[in-house]
Amino acid sequence: MRSQGRTLTHNAMKAALLPDRGIIKVIGDDARKFLHGLVTADILDLTPGTARFCALLTPQGKIIADFFVTEAPQAEGGGFFLDIPRALAATLVEKLNLYKLRAKVLIEDLTEILGVLAVWDGSGTSKQAKVNQSKTKQGLSYADPRLPALGFRVMIAPHRAAEAGSELGAALMGAEDYEAHRIALGVPRGGLDFAYGDAFPHEADMDQLGGIDFAKGCYVGQEVVSRIEHRGIARTRAVALRYDGATPESGAPITAGERQIGTMGSAAHGRGIALIRLDRVAEAESAALAAGGIPIRLIKPDWARFSFPGEIKAAE
16 A cells, blocks of 8 residues: 555554544633533643543434543633534524533634644554654644543644654555544444434444543433433444445445344445444344345444344454
8 A cells, every 4th residue: 555655564654634624723711611611521621632432412312522621721712613524503503502501611613724633553453553643743642532542633724734744754555544443443433333413422432432431420411321321222333344345335224134233334345334223223133134135243442342143243
């Protein structure tokens, strides 16, 4: 595989500009308290260089948008920056402004001037990525709070992506390479593996990936999320899978024999993610699983702590 005129090894550091991401800035005397009272993660102890994975929910507990929140150092002006799906940036700005009331905060959409560079270690580990994170001065950087193997991210002016990649010692790849890495890790992505406005955080595996703080106080939708957690009633999950041959189409029905048990999401290079009714998998017992007629095998990533039915084995 070649990129930018360089020959890559499997273990080389890689970087990709993610065109589907946008940036929102929230600043002001009440910014920390304001965000903390709305989202699923604890923002009170957030410090520069770190981030929280979280979501803004409807009062019914459904995901309006999931995103990362990081803090800029005071020496660089301070404030909180939200790394969010680009298509949802305007919606989130509108929602935040609705909740603002008299809070001393300013909410600004920076999507047209800032983007997100994802940087990861081709070996699938986080050790080298952590070393390289401290080497960039091109933008605001933070480790991906979901999984160490996802590396880190840099909020950056898009035209500086190549320069940042060079500074980091990372080969600049296409966004599809990062997508394949994400899918191989079994990490779901909103809009592809679950629908915004229709999925609970547990269904998107946010409880497994550090996206919900069950010890914090109230936030929008908190009662519903807590009830699902304490009663253990999350029957639907975004689940990783393997397939051979043709790539299943997004939206294809996942079937166990003649019964539909889920819907196919994103896929690449023999790996995929689907939204699955786990209770129906259990009921189907030994029935063959397929995605739009293509045979599949469900797998359990190392990070997943929820119970799988039947004989689903851990990912290799």
